[in-house]
Amino acid sequence: MDLELWSVRPLWLTVLAALWGAAAGLLVPRAAYRFAVEPDEAWRTRCPDGHVLTGAAGGWLGLARCPDCAQDLRDSRTSRSAPGDAGRVSGDAGRVPGDAGRVPGDAPTAYRYGPGTPLVGLATAGTCAGLALATGARPELAVWLLLAPLGVLLAVVDFRVQRLPDVLTLPLAGLALVLLGVMALVPEHAGQWPTALFGSLVLGGAYFLLFLVNPNGMGFGDVKLALGIGAVLGWYGWGTVVLGTFAGFLFGGLYGLVLVLMRRAGRKTSIPFGPFLLAGAYAGLLIGAYAA
Structure with missing residues (x-):
């Protein structure tokens, strides 16, 4: 009987995670619209017709509607x-x-206004459902579900304006380390907090070196994003860090190759790299969580 209950439990977790992702995804387009501005701007405060954005938490929470x-x-x-x-x-x-x-x-x-709400909600729901399937009923799943909408938001903003705002990337790293530190005190967790900390520092340092070598190929926003990605991947060990990092470069390279083959980009065309770093981290996290 216990075995039967255990086999059903991940299904319920997956459904609940998908519902959470769908609900959280409804709030992403408004924030994405506000953050999708030029680097010298902070964020938008008005809708496309000039009305001041109002709502909960200073107009940040709510649907992308005026x-x-x-x-x-x-x-x-x-x-x-x-x-x-x-x-x-x-x-x-x-x-x-x-x-x-x-x-x-x-x-x-x-x-x-902003990106399509149904598409973003579906993407966030699918992301959360995949994390629940891979992680199961372990306590770190709560951390992944809290961080997933933030990762989707970063990917959307970077795709729209090739920008990773500091007010998103740095809190992502800090929040990941703090929450994982709490999960390390909870029984039945499957990761190691010291490796998460060192993963954050090592991956952030490696990306910083790449930025110094080729500033045109690696943005400083990617460096700050790597701090959070390293923490998340490091929770499951160095193998997961290597796998997630490699997957990110692979996805980005394939995307660039497709653009070149379609004659929509050249060798010097700039593409947003953050979404592919996040996609690679997601792939590595799924494999690391499933194997843990």
């Missing part, structure tokens, strides 16, 4: 509707400046 824009659109459609034709708008008559991306329909409820 109710003020929705109200403007409703007002515009009402004022432009012909007599006897209330509620119906044809052609461009009901559009207002900056209307791209608004929810279609005669009675919109929101203005959407």
Whole structure:
């Protein structure tokens, strides 16, 4: 009976992890929109039409929708509707400046901006589900599930503007080490905190050397991201650090090769490397967790 319960338990963990990832993924597009700015800017404070972003935690938490824009659109459609034709708008008559991306329909409820919420939510849900399948009911799973949405957010921002903000990469490293230190005190964990610490320092140092050798090929944001990745991979040992690091370079190289073959990039074209570092770390973490 105990064996049967154990065989079912990971399934429930996977379902719960997927639901957590889907819920957390709904909040990623708003943050991604706000962080996807040029390096000399901090973050966006207004929607594409200029309304101040409001909501929980200073406008950071919530869906990527602007109710003020929705109200403007409703007002515009009402004022432009012909007599006897209330509620119906044809052609461009009901559009207002900056209307791209608004929810279609005669009675919109929101203005959407940033990356597609369903796609990001699905990606975050799948990421969390995979971590639950690989890790099982071990305590470090809680750490992976907390860090996964942050990793998705970093990947989205880097893909959009080739930038890894310090306010995300450095807290990722610190949070990973602190949480893993707590998990090291919990029974049934399968990793080692000292290796996580040394993995963070070694991988961060190695990427820093690469940055010094070739600043055009390795951004300093990648160096700071490597601190968090090294901590996560180091939890399961040096073999996992090597595997996750190699996978990141492999994924990035394959992506660049595909772009060249499609004639969408040349040898000197800059590509975002952070998403591939994160993808490689994810692959290494899955294998390390499953083998632990």
